[in-house]
Amino acid sequence: MTQNPAARLEKAFSAAIEGALGKSFAGTDPVIRAATKPTLGDFQCNAAMGLAKRVGQTPQALAELIIEHLNADDLIESTEIAGPGFINIHLRTDALADALIAIDSPALGVSPSDPSEVIVIDLCGVNVAKQMHVGHLRSTIIGDALARVLERVGHDVRRENHLGDWGLPIAMVLDRLHADGTALSSMSLSDLDEAYRRAQSAARGDEAGWKSGVAKHVGPHRLFELEAQNASANDVRTRAGELLVALQDGDSTLTEQWHQIIDVTLSAMYEALELMNIKMGSENNRGESFYRDKLVGVLEIFEQRNACREDDGAIVVDFDNRERPMLIRKSDGGYLYATTDLAAIRCRTQDTGASRCIYVVDARQRDHFRDVFDAAAQVGWDKNSSGQSVEFVHTPFGSVLGADKKPLKTRSGSNATLASLLYEAIARGTHEVQQRSNDPKSPTHELNEQELREIGQAVGIGAIKYADLSNDLSRDYVFDLDRMVSFEGDTGPYLQYANARIQSILRKAGSFDNAAPLCVDAFEERQLGLMLLRWNSVVHETARTLEPHRIAGYLRSVAETFNRFYQSCPILGAETDAIRVSRLRLAHLTGRILEDGLDILGIATPDRM
RNA sequence: GUCCACGUAGCUCAAUUGGAUAGAGCGUCGGCCUCCGAAGCCGAAGGUUGCAGGUUCGAGUCCUGCCGUGGACGCCA
Secondary structure, three states: OOOOHHHHHHHHHHHHHHHHHOOHHHOOOOOOOOOOOHHOOOEEEHHHHHHHHHHHOOHHHHHHHHHHHOOOOOOOEEEEOOOOOOOEEEEEEHHHHHHHHHOOOOOOOOOOOOOOOOEEEOOOOOEOOOOEEEHHHHHHHHHHHHHHHHHOOOOOEEEEEEEEEHHHHHHHHHHHHHOOOOOOOOHHHHHHHHHHHHHHHHHHHHHHHHHHHHHHOOHHHHHHHHHHHHHHHHHHHHHHHHHHHHHOOOHHHHHHHHHHHHHHHHHHHHHHHHHHHOOOHHHHHHOOOHHHHHHHHHHHHHHOOOOOOEEOEEEEEEEEEEEEEEEEEEEOEEEEEHHHHHHHHHHHHOOOOOEEEOOOOEHHHHHHHHHHHHHHHOOOOEOOOOEEEOOOEEOEOEEEEEOOOOOOOOOOEEOOEEEHHHHHHHHHHHHHHHHOOHHHHOOOOOOOHHHHHHHHHHHHHHHHHHHHHOOOOOEEEEEEEHHOOOOOOEEEEEHHHHHHHHHHHHHHHHHHHHOOOOOOOHHHHHHHHHHHHOOOHHHHHHHHOOOOOHHHHHHHHHHHHHHHHHHOOOOOOOOOOHHHHHHHHHHHHHHHHHHHHHHOOOOEEEOOO
């Protein structure tokens, strides 16, 4: 009796189908779904339409037959056949109440996954000497939410921050800092970011400018300048290469400087992670430098397995279903980021023993990951150290755009940094909370400045995270702070508010008998109850599809359904004491599911706001 | 040029993975606070789901071809 109605209906209808059509139809999916409209019933069975042709009957006749073989009188009040062969199902009210009592427990009806897996999630991916920007925001928020939902169903999740902390770019920054005579002990992240950018453009030279210069027939003097630029770009690269070799060989001064720029970058990152309520710290750092001495081993394995070949001096891996090979070693002997990714896969599957590797990286790297995953399979890393097959998933997310549909910029026109966005959102949230607290009737009126600031941060950050997690990851999305922090409609604060109101009611109610009978006779009570019972399947579907917007959308439906219930069913002022206690139980359960869900999304839930 | 995503209301997005009359929010218009928090609730208007075919009981969803947008295409990460 502790089973969810949907699960029990599946069993009952599956048995009924077998009873109606014979043993060969055992195990047929009965296609039980929540009713599309409350007026139609509580659930529906859509199996008859698909099956009708196979057995040479009309869908309606088959539906009739299924109902005749149905044995679930303790669960189902009534059924009717509608439209092309839908079976609409009305649940017994006492069965609904029993099911709600069953999930009114610490687990909230969410069952653990069996078996529990070891899952590695690659997220955040900060580059040393660069400011974090909105791309990191998405990777971090999404990755952390995925980690939380997988943890919620009992998996062993390892968050790994694949830092860009090694290689030529780092050497180039050091070279630039030397050239500028920057005092490394006192530099800020923006100094570093500036040096990084200048190093990049110096090394890039201006080949694009050269080509367009030739095309536009600019004068010889200009071409000469561009040529000189390209020559100096080569100088920069050469110097950086030498510097990298010295660093690789353990030069003590360089090593110390390298650590200094990492420290500056990471302390800013930790601050951002803290602000965003991300469950990650230094223990999750495993950057490119960690893999630097493992690259040779990767190449050796590919050579041993004959999974690579030499081409133009480079070493490449071929794929049988596409032309384009993947480079794993340059002709000068250097390695590439594909090699590092392969080394990471080897560690994650062969040492950590992961059976799933998830990469929360932007959509532009789709092809890259396809190559890396296929290459890993060629040398057997699609089986982990326990012999289980490994599932590799790239969770691509779209770009963050400004209101003009172009990559997000600040007002001053530069690329928006993560920190600037976070502080802006917090400022707006805090302002809003403070303004509302001025009202003597507001529950936040008696709170002090510090408390209001904490709530303001929860509201501002909650708005940003909800906006990101509430729509399909793979699409680009428009980052509009004004819309997010309007705090009305489909926003994070809408959910936080619904919960705060529930907490307020519970505070006023004081203690109550949380084993009292549950009553779901009123339409709004029934709708709320049905909604709450879906939590288990929503969590599992999200863990399966890795789509956090399912949870966001569900929580919104919960809040909406609760708000309707709240509007028409007085709780504290209910007609009888029995109904009052029953509604308190419903409100309490709703609040816990909202808090559970918001916690999975990494959104804080203030008791007052 | 080749390959890969994505085109849904004026705007921002959903659609239980093939199910019934495609739903929300913002914005617009109109209602609801002497009553548990109005950051809320109720209602109205707004659609040839880019276009054209196909698959079947049934297509926003699957297959084909166009159109449009964005992205990736060997020694950067």
